Amino acid sequence: MPVPSGQEPQDSQARQDQQDERKGPLKRFRILDLTRVRAGPTCIRQFADWGADVIKIESPEYMEVSDGWGGLRDGPDFQNLHRNKRSLTINLKDPQGRRIFLDLVKDADVVAENFRPDVKFRLGIDYETLKAINPRIVYASISGFGQDGPYAKRPGFDHIVQGMGGLMSVTGDPAHGPMRTGIAVADTGAGLYCAMAIMTALLEREVSGQGQWVQVSLLQAMIAMCDFQAARWLFLKEIPGQPGNNHPTSIPTGVYPTADGYINIAAGEQAMFRRLVNAMGVPELMEREEYSTEQGRSDNRASLNAELSALTRQRTTAEWMQRMEEGQVAAGPINRMNEVFADPQVKHLGIATPVRHRRLGDVEMVGQPFSLSRTPSQMRTAAPDRGDDTDALLRELGHTEEDIARLRREGVI
Known part of the structure; x- marks a missing residue:
């Protein structure tokens, strides 16, 4: 009723x-x-x-x-x-x-x-x-x-x-x-x-x-x-695969372990990669032949990511974030939802x-x-x-x- x-x-x-x-x-x-x-x-x-x-x-x-x-x-x-x-x-x-x-x-x-x-x-x-x-x-x-x-x-x-x-x-x-x-x-x-x-x-x-x-x-x-993954097939007939946390074309872009968690880094372009290696204290990586170009870093992504991961494990996420911000490197923490809404920028917005x-x-x-x-x-x-x-x-x-x-x-x- x-x-x-x-x-x-x-x-x-x-x-x-x-x-x-x-x-x-x-x-x-x-x-x-x-x-x-x-x-x-x-x-x-x-x-x-x-x-x-x-x-x-x-x-x-x-x-x-x-x-x-x-x-x-x-x-x-x-x-x-x-x-x-x-x-x-x-x-x-x-x-x-x-x-x-x-x-x-x-x-x-x-x-x-x-x-x-x-x-x-x-x-x-x-x-x-x-x-x-x-x-x-x-x-x-x-x-x-x-x-x-x-x-x-x-x-x-x-x-x-x-x-x-x-x-x-x-x-x-x-x-x-x-x-x-x-x-x-x-x-x-x-x-x-x-x-x-x-x-x-x-x-x-x-x-x-x-x-x-x-x-x-x-x-x-x-x-x-x-979007771009679909366009790769329509334009080039490339079938994109699963890149995991790596960007399909821009390397290094992905998730890296820290002493207390993880950090996202996006540094595929030449200028950004130079800022990254300087912020991490390893400017010599830019001079290595296999990492000196965007194509070289893409071809050697596994070895580059392994070297970067060995370095990022040595400091906490907060320590790396301070260095990345000072060095104007695109990076960010990987927040759980409680951390998202506790973030000062999110609060500001x-x-x-x-x-x-x-x-x-x-x-x-x-x-x-x-x-x-x-x-x-x-x-x-x-x-x-x-x-x-x-x-x-x-x-x-x-x-x-x-x-x-x-x-x-x-x-x-």
Whole structure:
């Protein structure tokens, strides 16, 4: 049976006050967010943080359809992906629920979804249907492999696409086989590419007055993010291998052991390599024939890395970092996450951004990685509970309290 949200009135008013303070360069846009799991929410977060009115469309709780995170709504992943949004519950399979959604579409700028390609057609909320209601709508679809083609119906998961898109073949050490990355790079990349695609469509709309259908797949995003490694095949027909921690072409670039850990060094260019050997107190390495040129260092990378490693083991990471900084050598420590956010430069940049959650109290989110001088991003609200804003949004559409109570009784919201 349908269940009420159980939201406290003071919480509702507090959220409304925070939403009323919505500012930013994208404040004029309204986005209907049908996305779930990671790629889609990553995309829409870019708009929510910069002021867009993002309405997260969810199934009513009684339908037992989750966003893909199960009971982890208060966990860091969900909270980090869905901040700054409002939540509206609608049963899109119910004709009344679909009508509510289509009413929202009339004044929306963007609809975003990452259903299986056929789902939107079965629900009657595909691009052509919504375009007939609002020709200015920008409709964004994220899929695993594309909206059509031989793999269109396959489920798309980040790990699978990392393999299919070539990344795992160039990641890790050849002795240990293919290696996935430690982050969801295909999901995140697809989300960010989709955000750029939506922005492009919105800019074009200012000229044409027309929306369009934006399509992004994890597979395309993954291949695009392989970038120079993919281009090596397309241009030269070279199949890149697994370089481990070495750079494929710039030597020495990689991870070197210290007395208490590891350090990253990037010194492939002639000038940088000279700075490196001077900072390490071994300028004679530059004069050795096998190391005197970039090609020579590439051909003799194993012996050079062995000699450098023997030297770096003699001092701590902090000692080497001081020497590298004084010598203007590109180098850095390899931080665990606690060390990342303790780093003075990271603190200075302020990417750990505070927000207050009604149950969890004061928490921090990963903020935006770019800034604007006049219209900064905002961390207004934590991720909403399911249906937090249903009543308020229905009132905006002209529904009375009696209407809302009936819709809830009938399981529409």
